[in-house]
Amino acid sequence: MACPLSAILNPVDGSAQTNPLPATGDDDEVDATISEASTEINYERMPDEEVLGFNTPTKHRPSPPNTAPGTEKFAKRGIIPPVILSPIQGSLYDRRVTTSPTLAPVLPIPPPRNPLHHLADDPPPPSHETNPRRRFSIFNALLNYPELTLEFSKQLEIEDLISLYAISKEFHFLVNGRFTAMILGQAKGKASESSKTFIFRCYKSLCMRDPARRLNESKPDELRFIPSFRWLRMILFREAVVDDILRSLAADGHRVPKQTRLTIKKIWFTIDISDNARRIGLMHNTTFWSSKDLFLATMFFLKLDMRLTHPTAGNGEIGLRKMLLGQRSLSMLAKVLKREEMRTQVDMLRMIVRFNYEPPRHRQMDIMGVPSHEIGKLQYEGWGAKSTKFIQIDELVMREAVKRRLNLQDYYVDMMIYGYINKKTFQDIRTPMPKQEDGIEEDGEDDNSSENEEANSERLRAQHGRKGARRCS
Structure with a gap:
């Protein structure tokens, strides 16, 4: 639908009608259409507000001082351009739509739905692809x-x-x-x-x-x-490593009390300290290192010696335990107990070179694949940053026990037989370990296992006695 010419030419009085636009060409049809459109509309009967809604001539409505630069030449002709192209007023199409008497078609009202068949008429719920704005997310809620x-x-x-x-x-x-x-x-x-x-x-x-x-x-x-x-992530990793250490010891029959788990974590925390002064000060703290912790730490060191050396044929060598506890982390100890590291003699020699090997003539060369700056550095403070040697954690525990006069040497035998002999019956514990998260058996469980074993043996004897009596009869 073309734009009506009344929106372009708006004469107000007769003088405006007698002064048409100058012809720009010999198009007679356009001039006739303009004259017909001007005679059809009677502007005298229209109120002033409606007349001002159109583009009125400048001789009856002067333009404001800040008018567009392109309106002066149209003012000489006696009209204002139909649309001033300004981004604030919107596009030409939008302005014509808003002034049109037919803005938008009226949609028909849908018929009411039948309430008796609402279950059958309901469509399935829209999926997330067809209706993404109305989907429900339990996480967002x-x-x-x-x-x-x-x-x-x-x-x-x-x-x-x-x-x-x-x-x-x-x-x-x-x-x-x-x-x-x-x-x-x-x-x-x-x-x-x-x-x-x-x-x-x-x-x-x-x-x-x-x-x-x-x-x-x-x-x-x-x-x-x-x-x-x-x-x-660090504390979760260390929690898992301590569990692996206790589980590996218990799998080989070297059981320790359940409270040893916390003691091993205190040992690891003390190993993290990089100088002797702070390590000794922490050992003197009775709140952190109690007498019970010193007892359990000594038992843990004894169980490690029994695991790393043969209990009967061994020569009592503790160098392997000192080397594993001298590492920067106890994760190496867990890997060795699980037989994931140090499986060959070459791996053991490399660990010795890193720990405390001091060559007489060091020529700044690698030894067995170990870099020169790592040779013998784990035994010094700061793990090679200083020249003072570390006091190992087992020696710190022994010094503190002597300082507190705990006399732990009187309990060495009890530490060795813990987890092997029942305290009440003094019999060996031969039952398999129960499946637990910590892999440790308590005293009550050991007692129950020995009692169950005795009850099973008595039942077997009674059954054999009954079978022998039946054969004799």
Whole structure:
């Protein structure tokens, strides 16, 4: 539909009608159409507001001072251009649509649905492909409740939690506001003892600045340090390594009490200290290292000697135990007990070279594949950064026990026979180990196993006696 010419030419009085536009060509049809359109509309009967809604001539309505630059030549002719192309007023099509008497077609009202057949007439629910705006996500709904979201995150593994934190934008910002609560909740639920032993404040390299930008209480000008995913991954790894150590010892028959798990973690925490002064100061702390911990640590060292050397044919050599405890981590000890590392003599020699080998004439050359800067460095403070030798952890435990006058040498025999002989019946424990997470048997379980074994033997004797009586009869 073409634009009506009344929107282009709007004469108001007769003078405007007697002064048509100058002809730009010899098109008579256009001039006739203009004259017919001007005579059909009676502008005298229209109110002023409706007349001003169209483009009125400039002689009756002067233009404002800030008019468009292209309107002056049209004002000389006696009209204003139909549309001033301005981005504020919109496009030409939109302006014509808004002034048109027929804005949009009226859609027919659909007939009412039959209430008796509403179940059969209901279409199936739209899928996520056809209606993506109305699909429901239980995870997005769960994000509206931060407490439930944190409880939900405790059920995830550490790798899945990190992936979710990296992928989901909503979960990322929700966790950033409660990062410390989330990490400590994960640590308490999955590794409670390790979170209390390996305190995150002692591992600054595994911490991060608070993403919520909370200030430090002691230093108001700095952001506080909070535990990160690296610290959480570290304590979970150490929890698994300690379990592997105890499980490997128990599989070979060297059982230890259940409380030894916490003692081994304290041993690992002491090994992390890189100088003797702080190690000795920590050993003097009776809150951290109690007398019971010193007793269990001594039993653990004794069980390691029994495992790494033959209990009867061995010559009492403790060099292998000292070398494994002199490493920077107890993960090497767990791998050796599981027979994953040091399976050949060459591997053992390489470990000796790294630990305490000192060549008489060192020519800065590699020895058996060990780099020159790693030869004999594990026995010094800072793992080679200083020239003072370490006091090994077993020697620190022995010194502290002597200082406290615990007389642990009186209990060596009890430590050796623990886990092999029942205390009540003084019989060997030959029953297989029960399947437990820690792989450790308690005294009560040993008693029950011996009693069950005696009951089974009595039943077998009674059955054989009955069979012999029947044969004699």
